[in-house]
Amino acid sequence: MSKRTYSKRIASNSFVVGSFACIGGGLFGLDISSMSGVLTNDAYLRVFKHPGSDAQGAMVASMPAGSFVGALMVTKLADLVGRKITIMLSGILWIIGSILQCAAQNRGMLVVGRIISGISIGFASATVPLYQAEITQPHLRGRMVSLQQWAITWGILLQYFVQFGCSYIDGVSSFRIPWGLQMIPAIILAIGIMWFPESPRWLVDHGREEEALEVLADLHAHGNKDDSLVQLEYEEIRQQVYFEKQEGAKSYMDLFKPGITRRVMLGTSLQMWSQLSGMNIMMYYIVYVFRGAGLSGKRGNLIASSIQYVLNVLFTVPAIIYIDRWGRRPMLLAGTAFMGFFLFLVGGLQGRFGEWGMDGNDRIWMIEDNDSATYGIIVCSYLFVCSFAISMGPVSWTYPAEIFPMKVRAKAVSLSTSANWVFNFALAWAVPPGLENIAYKTYFIFGTFNFACFIHVLFMYPETKGRTLEEIEEVFCQGHMFAAWKVKSHVGLKALEDVKRQAKTVELTDEKASDA
Template sequence: MGYNAKIASNPYVVGSFACIGGGLFGLDISSMSGVLNNEAYLKQFHFPGPSAQGAIVAAMPAGSFLGALAVTQLADRIGRKKTIILAGIVWVMGSILQCASVNRGMLVVGRIISGISVGLASAVVPIYQSEITAPAIRGRMVSLQQWSITWGILIQYFVQFGCSYIDGVASFRIPWGLQMIPAIILSLGMLFFPESPRFLLDTGRDEKALQVLADLHGGGDKTNELVVLEYEEIKQQVLYERTQGAKSYLDLLKPGNPRRVMLGMSIQMWSQLSGMNVMMYYIVYVFQGAGLTGRRSNLIADSVQYILNVALTVPAIIYIDKWGRRPMLLTGTLLMGFWLFLVGGLQARFGHWGELNGNRVWAITDNSAATRAVIVCSYLFVCSFAITMGPVSWTYPAELYSLKVRGKAVSLATASNWAFNTALAFVVPPGLNTIAWKTYFIFGTFNFAAFIHILFMYPETVGRSLEEVEEIFKQGHTFAAWKIGKDVGKKTLEDVLPKTKQSPGGEDSIDKKSESA
């Protein structure tokens, strides 16, 4: 089925619809966090302890790691669009298994399969969005990936909240079954949207690529200046990369690429080591440690955190292309480190070892002021992430690479996200159960380390086309990231069109061969 040109004429519609793929990750986060103190869930799966629960949660990011690596082949072989459709199909399969699971093994297998879907979507959706949007709005569009994750968390959590009033296993099976609906919508809806113009050019479908660019950025006009600029720029890049030989993983090791690969992988690593997913997956444990033990009150407090996560992502989406990537990352890492140290300090000062539901826990008791302070600091931490690191961690890797290595490099960056996500899902429950408040100091320190790394190594990429970003990394001073000026890599229409001839009247004119191109 071909795409609908009327729908494709709006890049916001095209880019935002693909974000449903990011929402699948959000659905999974709260599908787990919402059942950690669900009596029916605990009974069905034989009251999993910290290590067992960590393994169940980690199954999804482990599958996502495999899915993200698969994008290194799928994105370049079958295309960005078909990979997104495949992700939706795989999610439905995983959700069916989870919904029907009767033991831990079946649940883990279902979560691994769902994880593969999330890995596919989280790697390919930012690539797709970055390749269909103009530079002026690219950051805004790719950051919608993070917003869709927050919406997935929020929606699924309220579904869990409502179903918590149902007795028996239906209280968690119904939410796990309902999460199939967005994936079905994603796979069917993507049939009506265009393939990435860069992928089309790379596979020899030049005329179709020009039409897609015209529909997206020129109201269907193939002679629009922006459309011509993008088309020629992408085409020249594709032709250049073809002269360098077939695509392979060895391309990632060619001069100029290793540093960019590490930057993309590192920013995704830091987004996990910031501690945000700890606050999402294990928010029940965090608030229990703060002294909030009532199940209903815990659910309400959790939902406030998820609402703030959604709301505070909005300013980032609106202003990401004005504020720039570096200021957002630097500000966010400092703030997140500060709030986590406060949480750890409050826990250390006012908490003590006790027992809750038969488990040994470090918790604050009989100190409502300290309890409220920990909850507020947790909220402020989430707000700091939502308005800074959250959206930029998806936007930045999608902007770094040339077309030849983009699919493989972005998938590796996303795979690093899932590798650290998997590790943290395993270690956080036992960590909270053994070193307690020191866990927050560890993640706070990671944030300050990220600040130093970003300050010295991450150049600004805001407002540049993907081909202009390529020029940044050809500069001899790229390791002095703070010296990259806004004019580095900037190109005009004359820069990318074929060489012009000087007319007798002194005016530049494009030769006939160029015009036919």
């Protein structure tokens, strides 16, 4: 039995394939909470010499620094070796990075491990949404790519509870065990992805058209190559690829050609806004946030933080289910408005009821003996996370994965993702000193970023739901650069569905005629 035949039997639909690839997103989530859960761990602080705010920020930021490098490498790698092999490599690199972190004896060794793990996440975060977008039917694409964000939330949640459980262990095992266990999903990803198909668009681009047709038929029509939708999508892909090849060889300069530059700006900006939304604070440093709110006791802080991670998982589910019904624009507009509002509430409560004080050896801005203000900040933090989970979280991965033409898609998506990691790196490093020096004003800064994002989306982000990747070209040919709400609704998907219904009607008519 050939590898292709075996793969075909395992990957019977695009949902199974795309869901499995989401393990790559889960790795990102694992890393986020692998640090947030140890910030107050006595054994961690002892082994790594009680890092100050600058040192702690640098250690956390080493991962997104590696991710930036990894995301940029995808610009060549995903086109050269394919989407599937790139995802496999991300799993292998994650295993190496996790081993180094688990065995780290000093800050330098930990940073090296986190950089390698970061490169792995850069590979996965740029390639998995690209892979999912290219294997999924248009009416399910938003839901599928949103699973990337859901996998991230599950990774955060699971690692955090492992950290919480291990916090009861005395000694270095309390943080080494969680860092070692995070290798398990990477092993599954690196091995399992071998039995799944390559992107049909990448196959056509590399002259493997018959295999691309098989993959499309397998994923979208239970193996029926003559299915009308499969044939239409296959022809769309072929024509688009041939057209792009006639224009010349692929290069980075293509990203700056008319019609492409605008989309590059939209993709990179959206990934930038996802970091500037303030979610970075609520995931990496939630322990610090609740400590400043006056939540006393390490265990109580960890429990309150765990509720936040649970909400992050739960409120991503409605976004996955309804993103292809609600649309990308409404979700972004509502989400950024609510996030900005709740961050201003957190900052206002902190500023009104807090003051400089000492928590152990640390001088921090904190609220003391005011349960109402403490609970208000906790509730607003929870509502902020829910707002992100149901809006910006899934859309920030979906939108950049679907707006670029095949010729530059891998380069453009990886460049967009690298913008995510540049700002992730900067904020991971800057937030601890920010909370230490300007305290509650930090929340006002991120709240303002959310309102700025609202304005940007309102004027410049057209709707893309329900279109094939090839039809999205029409969206950006309509113009309306500063009036995105004027983009006309499409009929492409409806037309394809009508063709399929007509084909079925003809088949039924022929069958009745035969019986007669």
